[in-house]
Amino acid sequence: MSDQITVAIAGFGAIGYAVAEALDAGKLPGLSLAAVSARDTAKAEGRMAGFKRPVPVLPYQDLAAADVVIECLPAAHFAELARSVLGQGKTLIPLSVGALLPRPELIDLAREKGGTIVVPTGALLGLDAVRACAEGPVESVTLVTRKPPGGLAGAPHLVENDISVENLTEPKLVFEGTARDGAKGFPANVNVAAALSLAGIGPDKTSLQIWADPTVTRNTHTVRVEADAARLTMTIENVPTEENPKTGKITALSVLATLRRMAGPLRVGT
Template identity: 60%
Template sequence: MARELTVAIAGLGAIGLHLARALDAGVEGLRLVAVAARDQAKAQANLAGFRNPPALVGLAELAQADVVVEAAPAAVFEQVAVAAIEAGRIFVPSSVGALLPRMHLVARARETGARIVVPTGALLGLDAVRAAAEGAVASVAIETRKPPRGLLGAPYLDQHGIDVAAITEPTLIFEGNAFDAAQGFPANVNVAAALALAGIGPERTTVRIWADTTVTRNTHTIRVEAASARLTMTIENVPSEENPRTGKITPLSILACLRGLTSTLKVGS
């Protein structure tokens, strides 16, 4: 019988709280033991109804668990990641965009025996992209369309004086590679970062971001030209009520990723 894995979560927002509730309800082979949150009083209130409330700890203490899930603001990404990697844990980041400029963490994980497991998140087709990348790939591109309010707070907008609240028609606000997109939109393009890691790297992955007043869902279209296949895939994610930058499917994807760590039957690469 496979041993049980303990899980800790950094952040109890739209992603972390949903995930914590699902784990508390019961997932075979997984046990929630600790969480960390910026608002301690709110976290205590949210955990009050849990069947087995986890310990509320500091970010560094999350590394006591076998698996550390990062679902926190990108500003604390490195603090969570370093603690987990130094302890040789399985690190599951939701802020995948924050990993791109910190690839030294991958090298360090190799030294400590830690693993970094990137969930699919709000994307689709990563299995197909990974398979295609085992052969020759000519290009990988992703086009993201979000309601303007879903882009609020992105550093790129402040740097370029773009007021998305004033946009009244579909507007292309960014075109570049995945590395630059992740830096300019750290809370918005985790999908592009995951795609880049699965495929041909952040410098060669093309990203276009639209503030689109005609859409109500966060929409991502991926196009891949490879020797083995031509892929065109579109996903329309329902935004979370708590945080419109995050799709409702994101915490579900992380839960599926965690199940895959212990399940007897695992579907997909």
Template identity: 55%
Template structure:
């Protein structure tokens, strides 16, 4: 079987982790085909320092070089990553899945051309169970997120409301609303809520509370799901990566999803 060619869009904390793991040969059946970065010279210098032989190219070049592109980039360029690959009938693994909510045309594009959008579990847990429950009837889904204030800095919603995270000294509820609203207001923080909504009852019926909590050092998420098949109560505390907005487990989740592509045994839906 020919190896699956992987392209990485973005060379931040997650992109670098993926590049190392794919290039070192520990993911059977995968090869690192291309990388795109906002700073080509910096990306090429890093690849050279790591001893990784991989071309740095434009996003438009991905379809001719790769079978699957992994999006590890700002949500604002998701169209530039997805559209060329999906038009070519290729696959895209999307981490900024909150950006999918206002862009249903990307799903239609994948359907029309035989492409596929893959959303990995990321920093959440229990998506298999929620997906299974959605085959029956889910009555409600509620998520509560607690993050250190520094992990929420720069969110458009907080800027709009004039909320300064440097002044938060006690646990503070900074947002309560739907997953769709949260994805818009916190595009770099709550992709987990978007993934949960896509797995379950949609972004307008999935609700989320976001707390800025100086008493926590991890990104904490709890989920309550009430369905006709089960009642789920799930909780996870993610250790932040070098980027405080992203948990270490996010990159590992992508690696696990990539490993499943060619695995002789696949666990979980």
């Protein structure tokens, strides 16, 4: 196993468990699961007992011994984990991408220590095309997100502004502004906006609308880009996970695709 890339997963919820299960089943050649962390250690150890090769359940602060650490934590713990991983020159795959926007010093730390931050496409689409467009002049990048109201309930922006999404009978615009402000106000909902802004023209120039929409059953994101090289309009409708309606099933699959790309001999896409 010495030639394997070792992977640790910070967070053992819907996404973390799905990724760990795939690694344990040997579905990602060249990569092996080294450790996980979880808020409920006993529950995680119970779930781990069913694996072919159970690994330790450790505090997330101790995961940086692995080559790659996948971050699936509440955003409040992001900075501590990121500093630990990047400070040791390892690779961080963050899902709380919005938590990266106000912390540019983490990019400087990665550069200084030889670490790497790999942002997965996650629940979005077309980041390769956006990145390509951003090599030339870009006039605008806009993201319109529509989610079932229950998937937005409890977001800080809604609470702070006394915005209710209960008993809606028609779509309601609950936020319009920059990707930076949207990531701050909806930390569990629109990490896609942060990823889009990093791929394109930055969080202060990327426009975001968020709709609580009782007419949709899937988390829907539409990206529009006006650039010298191309005009892009892309829509994705993600099926929410049963465990967490704020998260789409495709997010875990995106992490698996990111890991496969790291270890594989063929890399497709920008």
